[in-house]
Amino acid sequence: MNSFKLCIDLILSQFQTLGTVLQHTFTKADTVEYPEQQVALFPRYRGRIVLTRDPDGLERCVACNLCAVACPVDCIALQKSEDQEGRWYPDFFRINFSRCIMCGFCEEACPTYAIQLTPDFEMCEYDRQSMVYEKEDLLIDGTGKYHDYNFYRIAGKSIAGKGKGEAENEAPPIDVKTLLP
Amino acid sequence: MATLHIDGQAYQVSLGDNLLKTALALGLDLPYFCWHPALGSVGSCRQCAVLQYHNAEDSKGRLVMACMTPVSDGLRIGLQAAEAQQFRSDILELLMTNHPHDCPVCEEGGECHLQDMTVLTGHTSRRFRSLKRSHQNQYLGPFINHEMNRCIACYRCVRFYNDYAGGDDLHVLGIHNNVYFGRHEPGVLENEFSGNLVEVCPTGVFTDKTLSQHYTRKWDLQAAPSICMHCSLGCNTSPGERYGQLRRIVNRYHGEVNGYFLCDRGRFGYDFVNSSQRITTALIKQQAQSDPEIITKHWRKLCVDQKIIGIASSRASLEANYALQQLVGQDNFYQGLGLQELSLIKQVLALLKKPPATIATLKQVESADAVIILGEDITNTAPRLALAVRQALRNESFTLAKTLQLARWLDAAVREAAQNQHSPLIIASCHSTRLDGVASEVVSGNPETIARFAFALAHRLHGKSPSVSDLTPEQQLQVERVAKVLSKAQRPLVISGTGSHSSEVLAAAANLIKALPASHKMMSLVVPDANSIGVGLFDGSSFIEAKQRMDKGDIHTVVVLENDLYRHGEHAEISDWLDSVKHLVVIDHSLNPTAERAELLLPSASFAETEGTLLSSEGRAQRFFAVMPLSDQVKHNWRWLALAAADNWQQFDQLSLACYQAIAELEPALAMTPNAAYRVHGMKIPRQPHRYSGRTAVTADIHVSEEQQPQDLNSALDFSMEGSLGHRPPALNPGVWAPSWNSNQAVNKFQDESGDHLRGGDPGVRLFDKVYKGRWHPPAKPLPHREPSELVIQPLHHIFGSEELSNGASAIKQRSPDLYVALNPAQAQDLGMRDNDPVALHSRYAQYHLPLKILPGLCTGILGLPVGLPGMPVIEGGTTVKLHRLNNGEAGND
Ligand code: SF4
Numbered sequence A: 001m002n003s004f005k006l007c008i009d010l011i012l013s014q015f016q017t018l019g020t021v022l023q024h025t026f027t028k029a030d031t032v033e034y035p036e037q038q039v040a041l042f043p044r045y046r047g048r049i050v051l052t053r054d055p056d057g058l059e060r061c062v063a064c065n066l067c068a069v070a071c072p073v074d075c076i077a078l079q080k081s082e083d084q085e086g087r088w089y090p091d092f093f094r095i096n097f098s099r100c101i102m103c104g105f106c107e108e109a110c111p112t113y114a115i116q117l118t119p120d121f122e123m124c125e126y127d128r129q130s131m132v133y134e135k136e137d138l139l140i141d142g143t144g145k146y147h148d149y150n151f152y153r154i155a156g157k158s159i160a161g162k163g164k165g166e167a168e169n170e171a172p173p174i175d176v177k178t179l180l181p
Numbered sequence B: 001m002a003t004l005h006i007d008g009q010a011y012q013v014s015l016g017d018n019l020l021k022t023a024l025a026l027g028l029d030l031p032y033f034c035w036h037p038a039l040g041s042v043g044s045c046r047q048c049a050v051l052q053y054h055n056a057e058d059s060k061g062r063l064v065m066a067c068m069t070p071v072s073d074g075l076r077i078g079l080q081a082a083e084a085q086q087f088r089s090d091i092l093e094l095l096m097t098n099h100p101h102d103c104p105v106c107e108e109g110g111e112c113h114l115q116d117m118t119v120l121t122g123h124t125s126r127r128f129r130s131l132k133r134s135h136q137n138q139y140l141g142p143f144i145n146h147e148m149n150r151c152i153a154c155y156r157c158v159r160f161y162n163d164y165a166g167g168d169d170l171h172v173l174g175i176h177n178n179v180y181f182g183r184h185e186p187g188v189l190e191n192e193f194s195g196n197l198v199e200v201c202p203t204g205v206f207t208d209k210t211l212s213q214h215y216t217r218k219w220d221l222q223a224a225p226s227i228c229m230h231c232s233l234g235c236n237t238s239p240g241e242r243y244g245q246l247r248r249i250v251n252r253y254h255g256e257v258n259g260y261f262l263c264d265r266g267r268f269g270y271d272f273v274n275s276s277q278r279i280t281t282a283l284i285k286q287q288a289q290s291d292p293e294i295i296t297k298h299w300r301k302l303c304v305d306q307k308i309i310g311i312a313s314s315r316a317s318l319e320a321n322y323a324l325q326q327l328v329g330q331d332n333f334y335q336g337l338g339l340q341e342l343s344l345i346k347q348v349l350a351l352l353k354k355p356p357a358t359i360a361t362l363k364q365v366e367s368a369d370a371v372i373i374l375g376e377d378i379t380n381t382a383p384r385l386a387l388a389v390r391q392a393l394r395n396e397s398f399t400l401a402k403t404l405q406l407a408r409w410l411d412a413a414v415r416e417a418a419q420n421q422h423s424p425l426i427i428a429s430c431h432s433t434r435l436d437g438v439a440s441e442v443v444s445g446n447p448e449t450i451a452r453f454a455f456a457l458a459h460r461l462h463g464k465s466p467s468v469s470d471l472t473p474e475q476q477l478q479v480e481r482v483a484k485v486l487s488k489a490q491r492p493l494v495i496s497g498t499g500s501h502s503s504e505v506l507a508a509a510a511n512l513i514k515a516l517p518a519s520h521k522m523m524s525l526v527v528p529d530a531n532s533i534g535v536g537l538f539d540g541s542s543f544i545e546a547k548q549r550m551d552k553g554d555i556h557t558v559v560v561l562e563n564d565l566y567r568h569g570e571h572a573e574i575s576d577w578l579d580s581v582k583h584l585v586v587i588d589h590s591l592n593p594t595a596e597r598a599e600l601l602l603p604s605a606s607f608a609e610t611e612g613t614l615l616s617s618e619g620r621a622q623r624f625f626a627v628m629p630l631s632d633q634v635k636h637n638w639r640w641l642a643l644a645a646a647d648n649w650q651q652f653d654q655l656s657l658a659c660y661q662a663i664a665e666l667e668p669a670l671a672m673t674p675n676a677a678y679r680v681h682g683m684k685i686p687r688q689p690h691r692y693s694g695r696t697a698v699t700a701d702i703h704v705s706e707e708q709q710p711q712d713l714n715s716a717l718d719f720s721m722e723g724s725l726g727h728r729p730p731a732l733n734p735g736v737w738a739p740s741w742n743s744n745q746a747v748n749k750f751q752d753e754s755g756d757h758l759r760g761g762d763p764g765v766r767l768f769d770k771v772y773k774g775r776w777h778p779p780a781k782p783l784p785h786r787e788p789s790e791l792v793i794q795p796l797h798h799i800f801g802s803e804e805l806s807n808g809a810s811a812i813k814q815r816s817p818d819l820y821v822a823l824n825p826a827q828a829q830d831l832g833m834r835d836n837d838p839v840a841l842h843s844r845y846a847q848y849h850l851p852l853k854i855l856p857g858l859c860t861g862i863l864g865l866p867v868g869l870p871g872m873p874v875i876e877g878g879t880t881v882k883l884h885r886l887n888n889g890e891a892g893n894d
C-alpha cells in the first residue's frame, strides 16, 4: 500500500522538477557577460591577497609565520627580520599565486590583520612565473578591511615610539628595587 | 612494583618517583610548569593538581600536587576528574593574567610550553580586564634575549642557573607579584650553561639570540640527529636548518650522555657553518674552478703519483679518516697532531682500551660520591662534564635525605636539609678554576707537582704503586687528607686529560685509578676534539715526522683532511714544513691558514651537510647525520677521497661498513645505527616537521615549479616533510614533537617508563666496556732545576675561543678573550711587569709580542698561554721560554 503511494509521489516529483526548470526560462540570468560586463563583488570576497598597513601607516605584518603554516598548499614563504628597536617585520614575503586556492585560511590565521584577501580575481598571466608575488607586489598603502587594529599597540613587546608599560591596558614598568607592596 | 589507579585504570609502576613523572612516563598528559625532570619538584606553580582518593569508595577525593606526591602502592588518582581539571584551568588563567599579547612576535611561539599547557587545560579566552604588569628587559650578552613580561614566575630559571649550574649572576629580584628574574644590572650572563635557559624557561622570557637573528619557527626547521663538534664528550644535538642556513642547535636528549643540557659552546658555536669563511668552490692555485671535470682531473693527477701522504683530522669522522688512509696507504698516513699532542692521545687511548676502572658516562659521573680532577680545566675543555660533576657533588645531600626519609626529587627540601654540604671534590690545577668554589680541597701546583701529588696519593692508597720522595710536609698532609676521603668513597671518580699537556699527570692519574680501593671506581679522560679518540685508532705518526721524507724528495703530494696544521705547531715551524711540500691538497669546509696555502683546495661539507661516526672521550661511537643537502660544488669529505682513487663507496654505508670492519675496536659499532635501507612502515624518516611551511613558495622566485626534493642515499632520513611519523629508533630521531606537546618537553613521550632512557635505547655504542687490571706507571722524575727567569709554558683553555670551529661563530667570537700571556701577580712584580704591559716571548722559533695579563691564582714559574685563540702562538706545554718587557719603540712580531 505504501509503495503505491511512493510511486505516485515519485512521478509527481518528476513533473515538479520539469516545472521548475521551465520556470527558469523566464527568470533573470545569474551569470554576467564577463569581461564586457563587470562582476559585482562583495568586500569579503576571497580574491587576490594583499599585505596591509596599520593605522600609523607602518607594515602590519610581524612575520609570525602563522599564515604560512596555515596555508594548505604551502604557497607562502617569508623571513622574519627585526629593526633596531625590536619591531618584527618580514625581510621578504612571497606568495606563489599559481598554487593559492584562495581559501582564506591565511587571513583567518593572521593575528595582525596584515594579510587580507580582496575582491579581485583578475590574475591571469601568460607566464606562470608572473604569478609569484613578492612583498613589493603585495604590500598596499591602506588598512584594507580592518581600519583600527594595530597589533603593536596591544602587544607587550616594545618598539620605536612605544616603551614598556605604554601598550593598551598595561601598567607602568615595575621598579624591582622597591619593597612597598 | 606497585599498582597505581589513575581515572579508574590500574597501572603497574615502580616506586620511588613522584606521581607527575610517573604519569608522564605512562604517556598521560598532565600539565606542569615548575617541575623539571632534572631539577626535581618544588610544588610552586600548582599546575599539576590531581585528585587523590582515600580508597575505592571515596568519590570526592582531595586536591594534591602530582609533582609533590610520591607514588605508593594502591594510590588512587583522578587525573581527568572535573574538579582537578577546573583547578588546573583556573591556575592557568591566573598565570596568564599578566601575560602579554606577544605570541606572534615571540621566539618561543610554536614551541612554547605555556602555549601547550594553555591549550591542554582548555583556557581559551581571557576574562581578566585589569591592567597588565610590565617589566623592563635587560641586555644579557650575545647568547640570550630577555623579555621579562612573559614570565609566569615558575622559578625554573634560577633553579637551573644557580642551583643546578652553579651560576651566581641571575637572581629573583623584587617581591610578591612583581618578582623579576634577571641580573643585578644588565650585562653578560656569565655561566657557561646559560643557553639552557632557553629550553628550561617554559615561556619566551629567555630565548636564543642567535636564532632570533635569522629566526625560524620550530615547525619550519629541517633537523637531523647530530653530535656536538666542539669538544670530546659527544653530546647529542638537534641542529635546525631553513633556507640553506643552519639556524640553531637544541639539545637532543640522551639518557647516558648529555641528558637535558648542553654547554654554550655547543649550543651557540654552530654559526661557523653559515660563515663567509666557508669554502664553496674548488680552488686550483687560488683560482676558483667550477668545472667538475677539471677539478677531478687535477685531483687525480696529483694522486696517481705514489709519493703521496695524507694528514688525518680529529674533527672529521672515522669514515673520512679511513677513506684518507685507503687513498694514501697505511705507511703514508700521518696524524695531524704535533708530537706532544699525539703522544698524549696515545697515552689516553692506551688507558681507554684497557681501562683500569669504568669509563664513566656523564650520567655515571653524576653518581660519583667523590671526584678528583687532575690537571684538567674541565669547565673549559669539556664543559658538560663540569656540569655533571656539579651534580655528583649533591650525592652527599641525597645520602642525608635518605636518612631523613626525604625523596631525592623533593628539591627544595633536600637542598634545605643539606645546606652547603657537598660530596668531596678535589681539584689539582695550576690556576684557579670555575669549580674551585665547590671544591673541598684545592691542590695548587704546576703539572709536575700535580703528578707528584697524584703519584704519592696512589702510593698511599696502594702500597705497590711507585712512591715519590721529597714531598713537603704540607703536601704530605694534603695527600693524607685526600687519601682518607678517597678510600672511604664507594664510587670515586678520577678526571684527567690532555689539557695540561703533561704525560706525567696522565701516568699519575692512571696509577691513582688503579690504586683506588673501591669496586665501583670510575674514570673520565678528556681529549681535545670531537674525534680525537677515533682518529687515534688509526696507526700513524705525527705529520711533523714526515719532514725528513719530504726533504729527501720522497713525497710529492700532501693531502690534508680538515685540519689547520698551524694549530699544531709554531708558525715558523709549520710554514717551514709547508714550504717543503710540492703539491698541497686541502679538503676542508672553512678557510684557515693551511687551506690558504693549498695548491688544490676542495670544498667539503660541514657537519651539518654530511654524516659520519665520531668516537667520544667515553669511547662511545655515535653517528651524526646531514641536516641539509649539500650545496652546489661542495662534496662530502669522503666522496672527494673516494673520487681520487677507485671511486668506490658511492654510498656512505659501504664506506662505513668497510671502516668498521677494518678497525678491530669498532666491531661493536657494526650493529649501531640502522643503515640507509632502514624504513619505518616502508617509509623514510622525514627531516622536516609535518607542518613545514612554504614548500611551494620557497624557491618560487627562482622557478615557479617546485624542484624535486633532494634525495638522500646515505641515510634512512629524507630531506622532506613526507615519510613516516611513526616510532623511529632514537638514533634516527631528528627532534621531538608529540600531539599537544610542541615544546621540547615532548621528550617525555620518547622516554621509557622510567623517564630516564630513550625508548628503544640511548644511541651509540660503547667500545671499551671491559675493565682491566692495568699496570703501574713509573713515578715522576725529580723536579728539574730552573732559573727564576725561566718560565714554563702552560696552556690555558677557554670555553669560548680555544676551539677551532666555534671560533667561526660570531656570538662565540664576542665572548672570546683578546690575546694575552699570563703571569702570577707576585712573579710579575718580581720581573717588574704590570698588567697589560707589552711583553716579548722568546721561543725556539721566534719572538712574539703580546700583552701581559696578571692572573691571580696562577702558579709561579708558569707562563699561561691561552690555547687556540686565532693569532696566538702555539707552543707545547712544558716548554721553557724567556719573557721580557718591551720598551717603547720595540714593536712588531718577528
Ligand atoms: S588563501 Fe589559502 S591557499 Fe591562498 S595563500 Fe592563503 S591560505 Fe594559502
Ligand code: SF4
Pocket (backbone or CB within 6 Å): A060, A061, A062, A063, A064, A065, A066, A067, A068, A078, A106, A109, A110, A111, A112, A113, A114, A115, B104
Ligand atoms: S600571519 Fe599575518 S602577521 Fe603573521 S606572517 Fe602572516 S601576514 Fe604576517
Ligand code: SF4
Pocket (backbone or CB within 6 Å): B099, B100, B101, B102, B103, B104, B106, B107, B108, B109, B110, B112, B113, B114, B115, B150, B202, B203, B204, B205
Ligand atoms: S611565551 Fe608563549 S604564550 Fe607567551 S607570548 Fe611567547 S609564545 Fe605566546
Ligand code: SF4
Pocket (backbone or CB within 6 Å): B150, B151, B152, B153, B154, B155, B156, B157, B158, B181, B200, B201, B202, B203, B205, B206
Ligand atoms: S623567567 Fe621563565 S623560567 Fe624564570 S620564572 Fe619566569 S617563566 Fe619561569
Ligand code: FES
Pocket (backbone or CB within 6 Å): B020, B031, B032, B033, B034, B035, B042, B043, B044, B045, B046, B047, B048, B049, B065, B066, B067, B068
Ligand atoms: S609542576 Fe607541580 S606544582 Fe608546579
